[in-house]
Amino acid sequence: MRLRKLRRTHNSGWRVARRCVIFFTVICLVPVFLVFIVATDHYIRPVRPMSFGMRKPFTEDRHIPFHDLKNKNLSAVAKRLDFRQKYLKKTCRILGLDKVGNDSLHKPNPWEYLINDKHHLVWCNVFKAASTSWMYNFNILAGYSPKFLRNSRTPPMTLARQKYGRPSLSALKRSLNSSLSFLIVRHPLERLLSAYRDKIQYAVPGSVHRKLGKKIIWKYRKKTASDSPVYPTYPEFVDWLVDSVRTGHSLDMHWTPIVEFCTPCMFNIQIIAHTETLEEDQAFLIKKAGLEKIIKPQWKNAGKGSTTAQIHKHYSQLTRSQILQLYHIYRFDFELFNYSLNGYLELGQPDSDPSKLLAAITMKDNNPNSVPQIY
Ligand SMILES: *[C@@H]1O[C@H](CO)[C@@H](O)[C@H](O)[C@H]1NC(C)=O
Ligand SMILES: *[C@@H]1O[C@H](CO)[C@@H](O)[C@H](O)[C@H]1NC(C)=O
Ligand SMILES: *[C@@H]1O[C@H](CO)[C@@H](O)[C@H](O)[C@H]1NC(C)=O
Ligand SMILES: *[C@@H]1O[C@H](CO)[C@@H](O)[C@H](O)[C@H]1NC(C)=O
Numbered sequence: 074m075r076l077r078k079l080r081r082t083h084n085s086g087w088r089v090a091r092r093c094v095i096f097f098t099v100i101c102l103v104p105v106f107l108v109f110i111v112a113t114d115h116y117i118r119p120v121r122p123m124s125f126g127m128r129k130p131f132t133e134d135r136h137i138p139f140h141d142l143k144n145k146n147l148s149a150v151a152k153r154l155d156f157r158q159k160y161l162k163k164t165c166r167i168l169g170l171d172k173v174g175n176d177s178l179h180k181p182n183p184w185e186y187l188i189n190d191k192h193h194l195v196w197c198n199v200f201k202a203a204s205t206s207w208m209y210n211f212n213i214l215a216g217y218s219p220k221f222l223r224n225s226r227t228p229p230m231t232l233a234r235q236k237y238g239r240p241s242l243s244a245l246k247r248s249l250n251s252s253l254s255f256l257i258v259r260h261p262l263e264r265l266l267s268a269y270r271d272k273i274q275y276a277v278p279g280s281v282h283r284k285l286g287k288k289i290i291w292k293y294r295k296k297t298a299s300d301s302p303v304y305p306t307y308p309e310f311v312d313w314l315v316d317s318v319r320t321g322h323s324l325d326m327h328w329t330p331i332v333e334f335c336t337p338c339m340f341n342i343q344i345i346a347h348t349e350t351l352e353e354d355q356a357f358l359i360k361k362a363g364l365e366k367i368i369k370p371q372w373k374n375a376g377k378g379s380t381t382a383q384i385h386k387h388y389s390q391l392t393r394s395q396i397l398q399l400y401h402i403y404r405f406d407f408e409l410f411n412y413s414l415n416g417y418l419e420l421g422q423p424d425s426d427p428s429k430l431l432a433a434i435t436m437k438d439n440n441p442n443s444v445p446q447i448y
């Protein structure tokens with residue numbers, strides 16, 4: 074009897090101790106579990122879109138077989154690139170854009186350049202003009218492995234800037250002196266459309282651009298509009314863009330004119346690649362820089378077919394005066410890189426009020442600095 078009682082007290086004591094252990098274990102494990110959930114949210118949540126904008130929500134790229142170009146005689150390409158460089162210099166001079174000044178058109182802007190000293194390569198990163206491919210290439214040149222780049226959740230641009238700091242003007246000038254420099258350009262209206270589709274139409278939920286989209290709809294959507302999408306339509310976006318330029322707001326880097334973003338008239342840029350001839354221009358560039366062994370064919374280009382269809386679809390929603398207003402905003406990019414409105418203006422709808430066309434032609438921005446001295 075005494076023995077059994079003793080055993081029972083012993084048993085219940087052990088049970089209490091066991092409960093205590095379980096209790097404290099649970100108390101300790103809950104925060105660990107919570108931390109685990111927070112730290113590894115991407116394992117639990119559905120796959121999030123990769124970073125801001127490096128994701129391609131719509132595929133407009135096609136791969137170019139590298140071996141077709143590798144053994145090609147590139148002398149015709151060299152000639153074309155030389156022609157473009159001379160044309161740029163001449164146009165800069167005619168438009169007075171080669172004179173150093175204080176405003177955004179005349180102040181040399183080294184900020185957007187990436188300098189690879191090891192391989193003597195300088196690039197100004199124009200967004201929406203093969204920038205994804207070349208950001209990748211520059212990350213490879215900086216020593217990141219392809220595997221790391223594939224798995225990294227940090228935006229490629231951030232990774233690149235960790236290796237390539239923002240250069241000072243003197244550092245850029247010094248590097249330009251001893252490097253191969255290049256710039257990739259694209260038809261301004263094609264680039265704008267691509268930026269609109271990537272950043273506004275397919276904006277990442279919660280991003281700055283998603284919020285901007287809501288703001289644009291709130292301000293520019295007609296109350297009578299029915300059956301409208303949840304993102305701003307192209308005409309709404311263009312109305313907003315034109316008004317922001319008129320009121321002197323600075324533009325988003327994805328659609329800032331190249332003339333201000335890279336100030337190409339202020340520097341001696343050797344290779345002006347065009348997306349229209351990107352395969353050949355890149356092949357020449359890689360060969361000239363001696364990088365054939367390092368940069369593997371990561372050939373992407375604006376596919377002609379789908380891009381043409383998109384241009385047709387979106388620019389036919391604009392009025393002709395809107396298209397002329399866009400020309401005004403990108404007029405220097407058009408002229409410096411020899412692009413024209415051919416094929417675009419025809420798509421626009423005739424304006425019901427002819428005075429709008431006149432206003433578009435004589436449009437002035439409120440930002441006095443953005444008008445070059447010569448005008
Ligand atoms: C490339 O073609 C040009 C003429 O287009 C010719 O003069 C040149 O010799 C060729 N170069 C080579 C390496 O074949
Ligand atoms: C350029 O801008 C700076 C500061 O904004 C000003 O002090 C300077 O006078 C300006 N120079 C010219 C030539 O306008
Ligand atoms: C560029 O190089 C030339 C000679 O190669 C030199 O005279 C000039 O000072 C250099 N400029 C800069 C900014 O380093
Ligand atoms: C400019 O474009 C026109 C028409 O596309 C073309 O004929 C001309 O050769 C180009 N000029 C340069 C310098 O690329």
